[in-house]
Amino acid sequence: MSSTPSFTRLDVSFTSGKDTCAAWLYLPEGVPSPPVVILGHGLGATREMRLDAFAERFAQAGIAALAFTYRHFGDSTGQPRQLLSIKRQLADWDAAIAYVKGRRDVDGTRVAVWGSSFGGGHSITVASRHPEMKAAVAQCPFTDGLASALALGPVASLKVLPLVARDYVSIARRRTPAMITLAGPPGSLSLMNAPDALPGYQALLPPDTTFRNEVAARVAPTIMAYRPGRAAKKITFPILFCISNTDTVTPPTETERYARSAPRGEIKHYDAGHFEFYLGEPFEALVSDQVEFLTRHLNPAGAA
Template identity: 55%
Template sequence: MSKDTRYQRHTISIPVGDSFCTAWLHMPTGVQRPPVVVMGHGMGATREMRLDAYAERFAARGIASIAFTYRNFGDSGGTHRQELNVKDQLRDWEEVLAHARGRDDVDTSRIAVWGTSFGGGHAITIASRHPDLVAAVAQCPFTDGLLTALRLSPFESLRLQGKFIRDLVATVTRREPVYLPLAGAPGDVAIMTAPDALPGYQSLVPDGGTWVNSTRARAIPRLLRYRPGRSTKKIQIPILFCISSTDTVAPAGPTLKYARRAPHGVVQTYEAGHFDFYTGQPFEQLVAEQIDFLAKHMSTQPTGGAR
């Protein structure tokens, strides 16, 4: 439980099939049945990696949140550890949303979703499926796996394909899975090799915390096929897109194109890089603008910042 008297933080477990997602519930103090935001992180990241920073600011302004860790990562359940599976992660979102709707201590008529990076892509997908939500926020969102992959050199593509084939063979022959890093240095065989990817992930790990820089290679074709940006035109609720114009992980070009198709979309761009959004001045600007956007559409008192 947090020492900040403006809110309380509780660790909760949300069933998903025969497993569970572990989450933090941030509840603002003295607010009866507040609105609630469901929050999910990026590729291979856990809620400890600065989701709490956003959740605490939301709670201090009267907005509850449920920030969860996907199955197979962190302290959530799951038998296929470190496996990225788009379908499974979207089910996690659905089950956490269902949990939020079933609570009697929040206003279930005022639910929003908030996702960052890969989770930003999921937030787009979920928003397109749930017109009953009141708002959504997609921060530096992953929007198109195919277009992102086209930025790779033929040599990089072949190396990743080799890892995938080895993992596929391992699955068929019941051998040990083949893993590769989520983030590596330029020239490494990893899902992300932008210069700021590995130090960016590491900068989000709290003191004394851990982050496993690994995923099964079988995730590669799933990432290529995932194109959540194509769903933006179906979103019937207000959605705020927070886009890094210098993003090396989720390229700004495709994201801007998709974001402008959302019927009720609001687009904000920032010079800060993909991993700069979580700390310092970029974080302060982002969280203030997001609070104002959420407050406007969730009928709470805004902060008076930019919209």
């Protein structure tokens, strides 16, 4: 593997709406006009939470990588803070695609999208809207909000409603949003309270993280109504689904059903849990499969 190219990481940003998304651009050295993959994270997460690990491996395979943080989170701009708007996040993906297409140091005709968890759902939606893409990766993807809500339990889902109502009042009165915890212990009032949720998020945090474990509560009903898996059947290019067999957040049976509707879908199963995909042996297995998939469909010149 001595021919594996090294890479340069640039701090970059791009405009989305009236705001700016902060990002890292990984450029493989010695690969003229490389293809590029765009990476977006999960529910309330920022790019420091192990997107760099995946991006580095893609760059080492000769594929440029843009890892970004959504508006309203981390070091990206946008007010109010911690606002999770599905519509705005999808617009951030569109802005990221336009950004890489406008750069001269990557090949804007060979672009792929890569999303994990909630971002995996976004990658399905975005892929269905951009037929010019060459490939997509949906890692432990959120595919069906109703199925995820039922997995959490209807009682737990109902408990969030008073917070949602309070947040809607804050909108009307132009006050600071009412927040709900993203990941909490079992039984807690949070969007994710499976036993592995809170430790799973904590394991991804670097010492200098910009992550905050909360979002504006108004997002809860929109999450339940979001069913990106339905768009899989519209994706005409190859898309890789990496499914956790023991997923506590995105039920694997639903994900498998949607994945099989993609005309050129490829499916890989893993025994690791939803939050274990980013570290250790599960990460190595996943990233190896993803590098093979992206290399096959993006065909980076000079790749090992």
